[in-house]
Amino acid sequence: MTTAEGARRRPWARRAATQPGPLPWLDPGADLTDRERALLTAVHAIVGDDGLRAGELGRATYRRDASFLNADPLGVALPWTVEQTASVVRACRDHGVPFTPRAAGTGLAGGATPTGEGGVRPLVVSVARMDRLRELDVANRRAWVEPGLVNARLGRAAAVHGLRFAPDPASQIAATLGGNVSTNAGGIHVLTYGVMSQHVLAVELMDADGVVHLLDGTAPELGGIDLRGVSVGGEGTLGIVTGACLRLLPAPPSVGTMLAGFPSLRQAAAMVGDLVTSDRLPDAVELMDARAVGLVEGYANAGYPVDAAAVLLVEFEGLPHAVAAGIDTADALAEANGATSVTRAKDAAERARIWKGRKAVAGAIAKRAPDFFLQDVVVPRSRLGDMLDAVVAIGERERLEILNVVHAGDGNLHPFVLFDRREEGVLDRVFAAGHDIVTTALDLDGTVTGEHGVGIEKRDFLAQVFSEDDLAVQRAVRVAVEPSGLANPDKVLPSTVGCLEARMVPEGAWV
Amino acid sequence: MTATTGELTTAEQVREAIMDARRDVTPMEIRSGGSVLDRLPAGDHPVLSVAGMTGVVAHAAEDLTVTVRAGTSLTELSQVLADAGQECPIEPTGGAGSTVGGRIATALAGPRQLGAGRVRDWLLRVRFVTGAGQIATAGGVTVKDVTGYDLCRLMTGSWGTLGVITEVTLKLRPLARHRAWYATDPPRHDLDALLYRPSASITTRDRTHVLLEGHPDDAVEQAALAELVPADPPTLPVTARASVDPARLVGLVEACETLGLAWAAQDGVGVCHLDGDGDQLDAARTAAEKRGGSLLVLDPDLRRPAFGSRGSFPLDERVRRTLDPDAVLAPWRWTR
Numbered sequence: 140m141t142t143a144e145g146a147r148r149r150p151w152a153r154r155a156a157t158q159p160g161p162l163p164w165l166d167p168g169a170d171l172t173d174r175e176r177a178l179l180t181a182v183h184a185i186v187g188d189d190g191l192r193a194g195e196l197g198r199a200t201y202r203r204d205a206s207f208l209n210a211d212p213l214g215v216a217l218p219w220t221v222e223q224t225a226s227v228v229r230a231c232r233d234h235g236v237p238f239t240p241r242a243a244g245t246g247l248a249g250g251a252t253p254t255g256e257g258g259v260r261p262l263v264v265s266v267a268r269m270d271r272l273r274e275l276d277v278a279n280r281r282a283w284v285e286p287g288l289v290n291a292r293l294g295r296a297a298a299v300h301g302l303r304f305a306p307d308p309a310s311q312i313a314a315t316l317g318g319n320v321s322t323n324a325g326g327i328h329v330l331t332y333g334v335m336s337q338h339v340l341a342v343e344l345m346d347a348d349g350v351v352h353l354l355d356g357t358a359p360e361l362g363g364i365d366l367r368g369v370s371v372g373g374e375g376t377l378g379i380v381t382g383a384c385l386r387l388l389p390a391p392p393s394v395g396t397m398l399a400g401f402p403s404l405r406q407a408a409a410m411v412g413d414l415v416t417s418d419r420l421p422d423a424v425e426l427m428d429a430r431a432v433g434l435v436e437g438y439a440n441a442g443y444p445v446d447a448a449a450v451l452l453v454e455f456e457g458l459p460h461a462v463a464a465g466i467d468t469a470d471a472l473a474e475a476n477g478a479t480s481v482t483r484a485k486d487a488a489e490r491a492r493i494w495k496g497r498k499a500v501a502g503a504i505a506k507r508a509p510d511f512f513l514q515d516v517v518v519p520r521s522r523l524g525d526m527l528d529a530v531v532a533i534g535e536r537e538r539l540e541i542l543n544v545v546h547a548g549d550g551n552l553h554p555f556v557l558f559d560r561r562e563e564g565v566l567d568r569v570f571a572a573g574h575d576i577v578t579t580a581l582d583l584d585g586t587v588t589g590e591h592g593v594g595i596e597k598r599d600f601l602a603q604v605f606s607e608d609d610l611a612v613q614r615a616v617r618v619a620v621e622p623s624g625l626a627n628p629d630k631v632l633p634s635t636v637g638c639l640e641a642r643m644v645p646e647g648a649w650v
Numbered sequence: 651m652t653a654t655t656g657e658l659t660t661a662e663q664v665r666e667a668i669m670d671a672r673r674d675v676t677p678m679e680i681r682s683g684g685s686v687l688d689r690l691p692a693g694d695h696p697v698l699s700v701a702g703m704t705g706v707v708a709h710a711a712e713d714l715t716v717t718v719r720a721g722t723s724l725t726e727l728s729q730v731l732a733d734a735g736q737e738c739p740i741e742p743t744g745g746a747g748s749t750v751g752g753r754i755a756t757a758l759a760g761p762r763q764l765g766a767g768r769v770r771d772w773l774l775r776v777r778f779v780t781g782a783g784q785i786a787t788a789g790g791v792t793v794k795d796v797t798g799y800d801l802c803r804l805m806t807g808s809w810g811t812l813g814v815i816t817e818v819t820l821k822l823r824p825l826a827r828h829r830a831w832y833a834t835d836p837p838r839h840d841l842d843a844l845l846y847r848p849s850a851s852i853t854t855r856d857r858t859h860v861l862l863e864g865h866p867d868d869a870v871e872q873a874a875l876a877e878l879v880p881a882d883p884p885t886l887p888v889t890a891r892a893s894v895d896p897a898r899l900v901g902l903v904e905a906c907e908t909l910g911l912a913w914a915a916q917d918g919v920g921v922c923h924l925d926g927d928g929d930q931l932d933a934a935r936t937a938a939e940k941r942g943g944s945l946l947v948l949d950p951d952l953r954r955p956a957f958g959s960r961g962s963f964p965l966d967e968r969v970r971r972t973l974d975p976d977a978v979l980a981p982w983r984w985t986r
Contacts (some may be wrong), residue, residue: 278843279897310981323796334794337771339779352965358943359759359920360893362957364812365770368803368910372796394688412712418735418824420714458846458868513942517792549794550713575981589794599798604797605787612786612973613799619972620965631798 164341166194175213177649178220178262180232182216185226190217201241201253201263205310207512208249208595212239213260219268221381225349227264228379234346237261237625240375240420242287242315245308247323247513248594250374254629261628264379266317272296273382280387281340281357286317286380293385302387302575308590317380323372325590327497330415330548331422331456332388336371343382347623351381369616374592375627377620391456395466396484398493399473400447404428404531404543407449408524410476411547414453416518416614417472419465423454424548425497428527431542431555432496438503441496444480451547500544500555506541508557512569514576518585520550529579530554537568537575552580552590578603602633661816664779667698668814671978672783680810680980682721686756687896689888689948690956691986700751703816706730714822715774715791720751720815736822739766745948751815757807758891758946759921761883762861764842765849770806771840775819778805780812781974809983812973815892825829826863832873833857833881839900842918845872846935851917852884855907858917859884861898886914887925889952892934892942896920905937928952 165171165179185192192198193214203209213236213301218224231238231246239261241251255261270287277300282293290311291302307326308314314324320342324335330336342354344366355367370377401407407426412422427435427450443450451473455465466483473481484490518526527543530552534541542555556572558565577587577600587593587600601610614632618624658664671678681687681699700720706727707717711734718727724742727750731737741760742748746840757769766772775789788801805815829849834841835857842851850861858877862869873879894902896918903922906913911926911934920943924934933944935958947954974981 182866206724237896276897279895323800325794329794333767333771334796336800337767346965354965356942357895357897357920358893359763359896360757360891360944362944362946363963364808364969365803365806366965366969368800370768371803372800389846415714416712416735416824418827420824427684458872460867460871461865464865517790517794519710519715519792521710521712526948550792551794564801584791586790586792586795586797589792590796592796593798601798604790609782609786609788610798612780612784613788613801615782615972616799616801616804616969619968622968641818 165494165573168191174234174236175260178236179214181230181234182214182227182262185223185230186218190219190223191215192217201244201265203231204241204244204246204249206247206249206252206594208252210252210254210285211260212253212263213254215263215265217265217268221269221345221351224264224266224269224379224381225345225351227262228345228347229349231262231625232623237628238264239627240321240379241265242267242318243289243313245310246316246318246594247515247591248588248596250322250592250594250627250630252595254595256628256634257292266379267383269381270315275300277302280389282385282387284316284383284385286315286320286382290314290316290319295453297387298390301390303390304338304385305388306335306338309498316383316385320371320380320383321373321375322592323590325546325551327423327425327546330424331420336368338386339367339371339383340386341384342367342370342380344377344380345379347378347621347625357384364619369620372592374594374631376631378615378626386585393457393459393462394490395455395462395507396490397453397466397469398443398482399451399478400444401449401478402447403450403475404449404527405524406476407451408469408527408547410451410472410478411523412521413472413476414469417468419455419461419468421453421465421469421548422456423452425452426450426543426545426547427497427500428543430540431500431544434503434507434542435496435499436533438506439495439499441492442482443496446449447479452493458513500542504542504555504557504591509559510557512555512556512558512573514552514554514573515588515591516585517549517551517575517589518580518583519550522583522585523547523550526552526583526585530576533572533575533579537572539568539572541572549589550585595630598631599633651921652829658698659702661777661779661785664698664700664814664816665783665785668779668781671696675697675976677978677981680814681703681751682755683749685752686758686948687746687747689745689950691950693982693986698814699975700814700816701749707817709734710791711736713791714793715749715883716822717775717791717817717819718750719817720749723752724748724750724753724895727927731822732805732825735825737825738772738820738822740769740772740820744886750818750820752902754781754806754818755808755810755815759919761852761886761916762849764851764918765847765863770803772821773802773806773818774821776802776805776815777817778813778815781976781979786813791817793821808847809883810980811983812979814979828866828869829861829863830869831881831883832878834860834876834878839915839917841876844876847965848872852886853903853915853917854913884914887912888923889923889926889949890891890931890934890945892919892922892924892943892945894922894941896937898941898943902937902941902943906934909933930952955986957986960984
């Protein structure tokens with residue numbers, strides 16, 4: 140569309156005629172309002188050719204995160220520095236255009252999907268290029284990181300010094316620490332080490348004026364309120380995380396790993412209950428159902444018992460006697476709960492093989508079905524058996540293959556709903572199953588997301604979790620911290636006006 | 651302190667008391683057991699007390715959670731949990747009458763913070779009444795929950811300024827099979843690095859005290875590694891507590907020693923408990939602030955501000971004004 144055509148269609152855009160001609164980094168004929176064109180021009184002046192993607196192809200790869208929710212952004216800014224980021228954010232403010240912070244885009248709830256209220260296209264601000272490990276303080280066991288640093292890279296840097304970074308989401312080889320902070324990520328070792336928030340000492344949060352606020356710090360009792368804690372899990376709606384100080388832990392001197400197979404999901408769930416009420420809490424308790432085991436065995440050959448209805452992977456870390464006693468207890472509990480097989484890892488190689496099965500789930504699924512929809516719900520641990528039965532029933536009702544992979548010690552289920560998007564009407568069933576899984580968790584005193592975040596996907600469930608007053612307080616805190624409303628609008632809290640702009644449909648071949 | 655709002659037992663009564671205070675434009679002191687508040691400079695204000703809101707609402711042992719009303723004493727809670735072989739490592743910090751709500755609201759480090767982590771990490775759900783009079787809940791009873799903004803963290807350590815905490819759900823863990831204090835002299839600040847995740851390492855002038863929890867055989871081996879001998883727990887000074895980056899704790903301790911203060915330093919945590927007179931504490935406060943830290947005076951007789959000078963935190967102010975628009979919840983908290 141030429142400028143003249145655009146002006147005819149939108150009389151208020153007529154002023155575009157006085158603007159410079161087509162910009163070299165835009166598709167010829169890009170359909171932009173004056174305001175959008177002015178912002179892109181300003182951002183281009185800040186980050187240069189290399190730091191702005193505004194063409195159709197450049198935008199296409201930033202339409203969504205790892206969820207199915209997608210929307211077309213105005214453009215994508217890829218600043219190299221905090222200063223450039225601040226200038227980009229200020230340009231957004233000056234032109235009244237919202238922005239969607241983003242890093243690796245491994246989120247599963249649409250938190251980085253560039254939606255705006257009323258159809259306004261936000262600018263994606265990617266922090267992926269700010270990926271330095273600013274400081275690794277071995278003596279004091281902490282690290283200052285930039286938001287684009289990949290989780291596993293921090294882990295590797297820490298391991299050299301006998302340290303570890305505890306939060307280990309499954310996506311850790313790609314997910315960034317800025318994203319982990321913004322979603323309050325979890326992982327396999329949450330049971331004793333806690334979620335991301337417990338490992339964040341300080342956050343540098345950039346507001347919509349480009350001002351960076353240092354929230355909390357390395358001293359323990361600074362006084363003042365814990366806005367660090369609110370910014371963790373803020374999903375980009377409170378500003379952009381431009382840095383963080385993270386806590387590192389000493390690597391455990393001893394690790395014990397056990398794999399047990401059970402003849403029923405109920406028995407495996409009962410074992411989980413016995414484990415968490417024993418006198419030594421395991422550091423990881425993962426459950427996989429028979430479907431997940433069958434898929435993984437065919438793919439990774441990890442030695443899982445394929446005849447079991449469920450397997451539990453139990454791990455203890457720490458000092459050697461405690462670990463040995465923990466594994467002995469787990470062994471006895473497995474037998475008491477009717478385990479049909481128990482394998483104890485004798486060495487690091489066996490341990491790695493056992494974990495290989497758990498970590499190969501996504502890869503194995505990719506060989507089985509072209510698409511999957513990954514849910515994330517939590518129930519109190521005592522309701523785990525009920526919840527697992529319900530997921531099975533939902534799968535049968537919707538005629539869908541659902542695998543259960545569960546952070547069982549936390550009561551955190553990740554049902555993978557497998558499908559092929561080419562099948563007529565399958566998406567309705569997939570979303571119906573997802574919806575039923577969430578409402579079942581709520582009925583069991585659980586909650587709608589344990590570690591993936593609210594984003595867009597779970598946003599409208601919040602009204603079922605919280606009262607109007609609860610949400611009013613949440614909204615008030617959001618507005619107090621980020622009054623402009625430009626930071627990742629439309630996310631986390633149910634909007635009081637308007638409807639969802641993003642399409643709930645997986646994209647076909649759009650690039 | 652003058653008149654009180656009377657015995658409150660429900661969140662609705664707390665709300666009414668707050669709405670009355672808003673109407674009368676009368677700011678209140680927020681009190682629970684008083685173990686910390688009674689050691690701050692007294693003001694002449696009405697008191698909103700949650701001390702009457704007591705009792706364990708639900709102990710879900712198999713879920714490792716407990717829901718408890720804010721005024722419940724920590725001693726009572728510990729007993730209930732210990733009967734089930736469990737604990738929540740939120741501890742009294744000196745002073746009598748520590749309650750669950752008070753400890754969440756003040757969030758001061760207990761002796762075991764080194765191993766157990768911060769107070770804020772044990773809170774799963776909080777029910778509170780904002781200064782605007784809204785009765786609200788944040789978080790949930792599951793151990794993992796990222797549904798909405800994490801206002802549990804916001805309320806922890808808010809010292810009663812944003813809202814009045816009425817009920818909390820806490821995360822639990824099994825009681826350790828073995829638990830014993832050890833000591834070594836001369837003192838050394840490096841035991842946190844030498845040992846594997848000790849529960850506490852507290853250094854005084856003469857020695858370093860270490861708390862080991864876990865398997866008894868591990869404790870024996872850890873004790874041998876650092877030449878520790880069984881000992882009584884340390885007695886912590888109570889007049890004041892300084893907080894600095896743990897990396898700067900030794901420097902602060904040396905300054906306090908020079909000033910002639912009695913001290914006990916929580917290695918790896920960054921808290922230093924102090925006894926001394928007003929002038930000594932003024933100097934210690936300067937030493938802490940010079941190191942980017944702070945000092946809290948917990949003796950009103952010394953006639954010193956409890957909190958030292960704080961910088962300006964514009965976001966803090968905005969959040970406080972939003973949740974407490976008429977400034978009725980101890981608005982003076984950090985300025986006295």
